Amino acid sequence: MPMDDFPRIKLDDLRTDFPGVFDTARYTDVGIGWLPLIREFVAEALPHDPALCVHEIKEKFGTMRIWCDTPVLGARLAKGKAEFKSSLTCEVCGAPGFLRRPPPSRFAWWRTLCDEHASEDQRSWGTRHQGPLYGMMQIVGDWYRYDEETDSMVPCEPPERFR
Template identity: 70%
Template sequence: MPMHDFPRIKKDDLADEFPGVFDSARYVDVGIGWLGLVRDFVAEALPHDPSLCIHEMKEKWGSLRIWCDTDIQEARLAKAKAEIKSSMTCEVCGAAGYVRRPPPDRFAWWRCLCDEHSSEDQRSWGARPLGPMYGYMRTCDGQWYRYDPDDDKMLPSQPPEGWRLR
């Protein structure tokens, strides 16, 4: 499936729903399957940071990336949660998916897709291995958090196994 052969979320799709949040966005272009993640992120972050301002939102390396201005920890945790969950969510339909990484000899986009929305070729690629940092984030004050899918929350955590300060 070529990169844009499915519905995409654009800035205008979100501006009316979230007044002020996307007004200065330079670029918004992600698969419609991530709409729930975007809505959940904004709904979770906005009460903590009423001045939340998203500058850019796109797919990169098969998952959602959100660039926004916020120093509020709860909003940053909501952002991290949305980005982490996107690597488990089909960008076309929102069902469970995984990041499909093309073989080294292929020039192709990494995509997070379910089996239904991936091509036969993409299904043969296999999943991108999840590294030891997957699901973690570290805040500026050094506190670690990890996404807990059972609670659907970013919870305080110890550093990932093998993490060491240099």
């Protein structure tokens, strides 16, 4: 299946499901496989910031990016968690997936896909290796990392190069 042909999340559906949160959003451009991540993000962020306002959701370098206005730590951590988990979730179907990046000699989009939805070519690319910032984010000088066991962002020490 060509990557342009897979079903995408409709902004009108998000506006219906989450009144007020997506009212000013310009667009969404991600596959339906990431819909559970968006639902989880909103459900987790809203109790921390009832005025949460999402402006846009799109894919960049194979993972989801959420643009929203919130100064509230709990909501920002929920956003970071959803964005990180998109690197582990097939954008097409929501199954466990891998962030696949093309070899340096190829010009192609990075994608997070399961083996079923990755083309034979994409399966040959391998998966992105975990680097020193894997699952980490910084908010106002404090560092957090995704903890799979608790499914949450937890405080952590900064990576060595940032100390």
